[in-house]
Amino acid sequence: LQSQDWWRSAVIYQVYPRSFQDASGDGIGDLKGITQRLDYIAALGVDAIWVSPFFKSPMKDFGYDISDYRAVEPMFGTLADFQELLAAAHQRQLKILIDQVWNHTSDQHAWFVESCQSQNNPKADWYVWADGKSDGSPPTNWQSAFGGSAWTWEPLRQQYYLHNFLVEQPDLNWHNPEVRDAIAQEAIFWLDMGVDGFRLDVINFLLHDRQLRDNPLRPEDHPLPAGAREGDPFFFQINQYNFGRPETLELLGSIRQLIDRYPGATLLAEISSEEDSILTSSHYVQGDDRLHMAYNSSLMTDEPPTYENLRRTIERVEQHFGEGVICWTAGTHDFPRLKSRWQKHQLGNEFGQEAFDHMFAALLIALRGSCCIYQGDELGLTEAQIPFEKLQDPFGIAGYPNVLGRDGCRTPMPWQQTAENAGFTTASEPWLPIPKEHRAHAVDQQEQIHDSLLNKYRRLIHWRRRQPALLRGKLTLIDTAEPLLGFIRESKEQTLLCLFNLSLTPAYYDLAAYPDCVSASDSEFSPRRYGNKIEVPGYGVFFGCIG
Template sequence: MATHTDWWRSAVIYQIYPRSFFDSNGDGIGDLPGILQKLDYVADLGVDAVWISPFFQSPMKDFGYDISDYRAVDPIFGTLDDFKAILTAAHDRGLRVLIDQVWNHTSDEHLWFVESRQSRDNPKADWYVWADPNPDGTPPNNWLATLGGSAWAWEPRRQQYYLHNFLVSQPDLNWYNPEVVSAILDTARFWLEMGVDGFRLDVVNFFTHDPSLQNNPMRPADVPRPAGAAPNDPFFSQINLYNFCQPQTVELLRPIRQLMDRYAGTTTLAEISSAEDTLLVSSAYVQGRDRLHMAYNSSLMTDTPLTAHRLTGLIRRVETLFEDGVICWTAGTHDFPRLKSRWSQSQPTAFLQEAFDHMFAALIISLRGSCCIYQGDELGLTQADIPYEKMQDPYGIQGYPHVLGRDGSRTPMPWLKEATNAGFTQATVPWLPIPTDHQEQAVDVQDADPNSLLHKYRRLIHWRQDQLALRAGDLQLLELADDRLVGFLRQCETQRLLCLFNLSPETVYQDLSRFPRCQPTGEEVFSSDRSYHDTLEIPPYGVFFANLD
């Protein structure tokens, strides 16, 4: 394993959603021993780290993001010893391990909340966000929960409402209470002492709220919704000024960073969710040495076509906002529709779709910062269409049919095309159905095809490890005559790497005379190209990498 402490600045991270990765005991649900059995697959990708979504004790009303004990493994996933075995095996393979930490809220079955809800004067009375009703008994303000309905739930024993930005069963912790912060840091210390290499922090920008509990203004028709927001999602009918994204949150990040700094080489990856300007908010959370290490957001997780103009603008803004921080380029997670399906409507043929997929793989590993690959995106899995009667996600069930929820991106990994349930489980029925077209993209099918998307990801990630300019260089956007091309230089003291991407379904040509002594890398990681003296031909969704002397 590399020993440099800033490995996270340019890491490739692979997200594992345990329920859907591999089922080792035949109950239809993926588990920790299943991750252990498939760890060589992850290591073969060449990634630096894995991020494992929640496996902690939970009533599973939100599939692990409603934690009832931060230090216990839920039996459906295995035991604490199973997790320790993953840690050892991952470290033996040069992989670091990040685990999800859900510090904004707990399950309503957590002992902290069980005590807090009993009265207004018990030792944990102020560990959650409580507020008195309006004179007419209604909730204290108009805030909405992200998963639907009011963000407030009534507790008759206290004669007060508690805040829940997500499900009613997920009460928000009170981050203004120092005892809560201390308890959270103790939880972090427990896992750090065990040997984890860092945390993915769920919905960090929800940690605090406006203490005065002002109403949010309604969203005017001419004010666009944030990137990634569903057009029919009622949460964004308001401009969410007061229920989250408060400036006080940034101050609360200091003790987290101070703790992490005591464990050399550990890191934090912040999820920034639902913000009006996710890039701006994300950058604020990672500026300087007293905040978090990395942040990701929904900028690339929309169905707005990825044109050269849009991508160039996004890169330019990231380079400005994240000059002193690290963005984790992320195009897919368990919370968003599958990457493969997001821009498919703009690709009229299977050939162009395949070229786009390969181009995007090259792009995401070339940008400055770290990047995250969600399990199955390296296979090109499509968004699954889950019928209502088989839905599991409470968000989808509650919002159906206007909001379909997250089940479509959480279906099990297909390992073997011809096996029962694509080799994911020996159970008769897996926890979510596996689409037939996913079986055609199974790991064994792509292993046998050297031109598959899976092999492309493997070659790219391994190649990236040897490019110092990609690992430690800066990024300089290029002004190109053809507005269908995106080009930039990645450069450090020992390497200057030219990166060109054709973001269109047409062949384009680029004059290379402005790049003297341009030497293609020679790696089979990019689409075919032809040169005519100083003119480079780049096919639809083609990629060109070259070293510059």
């Protein structure tokens, strides 16, 4: 790969700063903490780190509510700490993507404070303001993704403002060119400092319907989209006018042009859409006037990873993304932990689960595109059960007990099995409790065990770096029978047959068509071979060189 195209097959590691490593001793992770742990991240063999927001923020949504795009939140450190992190990462050939929240700001941002004052101040049109309906009710029936109406009344200005998320997260008005220019200036500030790109939060939310049309109500027989939360009013209607507007795609060209002034810099779009997330996200990455890569929730729903589901997902990605790059993502700070998500679908006994985790890691790194690993998923951390009194996530608190909040995947990293607070902090208490059962999965423990999940991830990611077909090859699904999922990755230099057994019992594949096939990953997976027949064990993997 050209070095400027590194992102096309990058492995990205997501760091959630509050929970990675606390260097200051206040119970909350910080930038210095990340710098201290860079060697750990480098040892994984990843290409880049996506750092969740560390900008100045009242922390209503833990940093996704920014009150100053250019300042570092003091609890995370200083701008100098960030520059140190950036330099130390670059020294280790690690790129840094920062998390830009462009759809909304905090209600404490100076822009919003000004916009609130009157209907004709210089920033009056920077946010989405509207009068209520004739009876005084909100302008439309739109619902916030975090519950309740998406509109809040502002007495000072005597109008409603739009917030697709929390009341404290007013939506910027991207129809206004001044807003677009202002955000571009914030982006330039960080690009000039040397960051390698941005993760773009809810980028499909930027534009709302200018005519402020009501969303249609979801007919009772209209199936809920995959990933929709049962009983959540957000899904009582079809979210057609509040976000996901097709006009949004027209904004992408100028964003891309700006980034292209910085060779090698990249944009990773978060597409938050339960309604056909693959098709929706594919639109954001088609061609040079759109974004570089997109991730979606297709691997983060409750849908179990069966042969059928995975095959369909891969097929649809190949069909819709074309040359566009998907970033395969099976965990983030928003979804229940990968390790726990599918357990109720019975992946077998403990041995079966271990094999499954290994297989799933191999699948992630073998698919076409880039992939993202959320901190702790490489340790196999389970979803933490947190008592109501300790919950922090406003979304989880408001929806308790019906809506599962996001604290369960945000607990601190366990670095040392027996240390106080597992080595995360020297404070008496971390901001979220560290589950007892996570200690057995601590980094220091897993480093000593050759076949720990951590070491498997490390070996797989390093191995991938040496497989041209995985870095540059096209992907073709092959006609394997259930439960064996199979595809071929083929580049100029190499052709790789990739087989994944999605069941607990052994499965067989006839290699007659590839008589010269040799295993490409003998030390990691060792399926048995009987003549031309290959036996892939339960939740096993086979990578074979066929050219």
